[in-house]
Amino acid sequence: xxxxxxxxxxxxxxxxxxxxxxxxxxxxxxxxxxxxxxxxxxxxxxxxxxxxxxxxxxxxxxxxxxxxxxxxxxxxxxxxxxxxxxxxxxxxxxxxxxxxxxxxxxxxxxxxxxxxxxxxxxxxxxxxxxxxxxxxxxxxxxxxxxxxxxxxxxxxxxxxxxxxxxxxxxxxxxxxx
Amino acid sequence: xxxxxxxxxxxxxxxxxxxxxxxxxxxxxxxxxxxxxxxxxxxxxxxxxxxxxxxxxxxxxxxxxxxxxxxxxxxxxxxxxxxxxxxxxxxxxxxxxxxxxxxxxxxxxxxxxxxxxxxxxxxxxxxxxxxxxxxxxxxxxxxxxxxxxxxxxxxxxxxxxxxxxxxxxxxxxxxxxxxxxxxxxxxxxxxxxxxxxxxxxxxxxxxxxxxxxxxxxxxxxxxxxxxxxxxxxxxxxxxxxxxxxxxxxxxxxxxxxxxxxxxxxxxxxxxxxxxxxxxxxxxxxxxxxxxxxxxxxxxxxxxxxxxxxxxxxxxxxxxxxxxxxxxxxxxxxxxxxxxxxxxxxxxxxxxxxxxxxxxxxxxxxxxxxxxxxxxxx
Numbered sequence: 001x002x003x004x005x006x007x008x009x010x011x012x013x014x015x016x017x018x019x020x021x022x023x024x025x026x027x028x029x030x031x032x033x034x035x036x037x038x039x040x041x042x043x044x045x046x047x048x049x050x051x052x053x054x055x056x057x058x059x060x061x062x063x064x065x066x067x068x069x070x071x072x073x074x075x076x077x078x079x080x081x082x083x084x085x086x087x088x089x090x091x092x093x094x095x096x097x098x099x100x101x102x103x104x105x106x107x108x109x110x111x112x113x114x115x116x117x118x119x120x121x122x123x124x125x126x127x128x129x130x131x132x133x134x135x136x137x138x139x140x141x142x143x144x145x146x147x148x149x150x151x152x153x154x155x156x157x158x159x160x161x162x163x164x165x166x167x168x169x170x171x172x173x174x175x176x177x
Numbered sequence: 178x179x180x181x182x183x184x185x186x187x188x189x190x191x192x193x194x195x196x197x198x199x200x201x202x203x204x205x206x207x208x209x210x211x212x213x214x215x216x217x218x219x220x221x222x223x224x225x226x227x228x229x230x231x232x233x234x235x236x237x238x239x240x241x242x243x244x245x246x247x248x249x250x251x252x253x254x255x256x257x258x259x260x261x262x263x264x265x266x267x268x269x270x271x272x273x274x275x276x277x278x279x280x281x282x283x284x285x286x287x288x289x290x291x292x293x294x295x296x297x298x299x300x301x302x303x304x305x306x307x308x309x310x311x312x313x314x315x316x317x318x319x320x321x322x323x324x325x326x327x328x329x330x331x332x333x334x335x336x337x338x339x340x341x342x343x344x345x346x347x348x349x350x351x352x353x354x355x356x357x358x359x360x361x362x363x364x365x366x367x368x369x370x371x372x373x374x375x376x377x378x379x380x381x382x383x384x385x386x387x388x389x390x391x392x393x394x395x396x397x398x399x400x401x402x403x404x405x406x407x408x409x410x411x412x413x414x415x416x417x418x419x420x421x422x423x424x425x426x427x428x429x430x431x432x433x434x435x436x437x438x439x440x441x442x443x444x445x446x447x448x449x450x451x452x453x454x455x456x457x458x459x460x461x462x463x464x465x466x467x468x469x470x471x472x473x474x475x476x477x478x479x480x481x482x483x484x485x486x487x488x489x490x491x492x493x494x495x496x497x498x499x500x501x502x503x504x505x506x507x508x509x510x511x512x513x514x515x516x517x518x519x520x521x522x523x524x525x526x527x528x529x530x531x532x533x534x535x536x537x538x539x540x541x542x543x544x545x546x547x548x549x550x551x552x553x554x
Contacts, residue, residue: 044371044386048379055383060537062387122383124390128367132250 018045021068021119025094027143035136042125046118054110054118061099061106063122067091070116076108088113097144100126229512231351233519235358239366240400242266246363259363263356280427287424296330298457388537395529402489403522406481407434413480414451417471421464423455433476438518440501444481448472496525 019036022028028039045068048054054065057076065072067089074087074095086108089095095110100123130137242262249258300323307323362369370389377385411434418426429451436447455468496504501521508520 044375044382046379046382053380060384060387062383120383120386122386124386127390132247 018043018119022066025066025092027094027097027147028140030143031139035139038129038133038136039121039140042121042129044120044122044125046120048112048116048118050112050114050116052112052116054112055096055106057107057109058105061096061104062124063120064094064097064100065110066094066119066121068117068119070118071113072116072118073111073113074108075111083109097148099123100144101141230515231354231358234351234355235362237400237404238355238359239362240397241404242359242363243366243397244401255364259360263360277427277431280425284425284428292330292334295453295457296327299330299453300326384537388534391533391537392530395533396526399525399529400522403438406485406489407437409485410434410437410476410481413476414471417475418451418468421455421468422459423451423464423468424458425454429454433472435518437481439505439521440496441498442501442505443518444472444477496521496528500524 018040019033022039022043023031023036028036031039048070054072055061069091072089072093072095073085074089075083075085077083096106098104099106100121103123126137126140129140242259245262245265246255246258249261252258253261303326304323370393374382374386374389411430414433415427415430418429423429432450433444433447436443439446451472452465452469455465459465459468501524504520504524505517508516508518508523510516512519
């Protein structure tokens with residue numbers, strides 16, 4: 001076939017498409033292709049420069065970000081204002097998912113380390129989607145719940161391990177989850 | 178010090194002349210920029226005033242039609258659902274027009290004879306009252322109340338006759354433009370909002386997205402609530418009036434419904450023609466009192482204040498009466514009668530927006546304040 005025609009009629013490269021990116025995130029693994037198309041229409045693509053703040057600790061949090069390209073540093077500040085790095089996230093990772101359903105201040109700050117493309121999904125989008133397509137939004141929320149519960153379980157296992165390690169120095173009442 | 182004296186010595190005639198020229202040129206430039214800017218704002222104001230009413234009406238219609246479209250969207254595409262809703266509402270509007278046309282025609286035919294009759298009758302009763310008052314307060318002789326009322330009524334009649342063809346033309350134009358605008362607002366409204374939100378800088382994007390959602394939700398509740406309230410009050414009055422022998426019951430009901438959109442003052446304006454016509458045609462009889470009770474007690478106190486306002490209108494959008502008066506006066510000055518009707522909703526919209534921003538700021542600290550308090554002292 002003529003390469004010119006080939007180019008026109010072929011769809012956008014599958015690996016480049018937003019749907020492809022979303023489909024491979026653990027949250028959206030089980031979404032149908034119809035749900036993915038709808039998700040594609042409600043997420044926001046934002047481009048950040050290097051060293052740009054995504055959000056600060058205590059900012060009003062209303063959604064999650066997924067990293068499509070670039071790197072993001074998650075950090076917390078202590079009372080003296082010194083930054084303590086909590087994690088470095090790379091493409092395919094996501095953060096801020098705990099504030100997607102419950103409005104809460106951000107528990108840590110996030111800053112880009114290089115030019116970064118983030119895909120944002122916010123509570124307002126989910127609520128709007130829930131009005132029109134309840135089934136789709138519930139499958140998205142189910143995926144989110146699954147990931148959050150997995151993380152919660154891992155965290156509680158980690159707490160128990162640390163408790164055992166400390167040999168009963170920390171009583172269960174003092175552990176904040 | 179030496180620097181200063183050098184500068185002082187430097188003020189030669191040539192320099193003074195240059196400074197003078199530069200200053201003059203600067204002032205001239207400033208003036209020309211100012212005048213061109215004001216003509217630009219004038220142009221944009223003219224353009225905006227043409228678009229203002231159709232845009233506003235289409236936005237209101239879009240808010241009204243959005244819930245049924247969203248419901249239908251579960252089964253059809255967005256555009257398809259909009260078309261279905263359009264066909265249904267066109268059918269409804271056609272039925273309403275069929276039902277209303279004979280009344281409207283009768284009203285228009287009798288207007289020429291009825292209007293002077295009503296004014297004469299009102300003037301007669303005012304004359305009686307004035308005569309009675311005159312016995313007690315001789316001062317008021319100098320004021321010629323009946324003549325004033327007569328001239329005012331004639332002016333009103335002349336204005337109505339002159340305005341009707343003009344407004345018919347306007348309405349004809351609106352009937353084409355408004356459905357078109359509404360269609361696009363319904364179909365692309367979310368995309369338009371998304372595009373506007375996407376313009377905000379990264380740092381504030383999340384907050385702007387959240388606020389835009391909260392504000393648009395409050396606004397749609399408010400607009401829908403107000404329109405539903407007016408519709409129900411208008412229907413109650415139409416039904417109530419149709420029990421009596423009063424003429425033009427549907428028109429009076431529609432008038433009462435439309436004026437009900439203005440808080441505090443609207444219902445009073447809405448009941449004036451009905452009570453006036455009842456007074457002249459039916460006299461002070463049982464039916465007259467029924468009409469008065471219908472307007473004040475049933476429609477306003479019972480239906481509106483006790484049932485509709487608590488259910489439909491959130492307390493968020495309640496305005497102080499003084500603010501309502503301001504909005505009506507300014508709206509009337511800017512856009513006439515339509516301005517009076519839409520002035521109050523616009524002020525409510527501004528209030529809702531401000532309140533949403535404030536609640537948001539209270540729930541969370543804004544990024545700037547959070548940054549400031551986090552900064553080491």
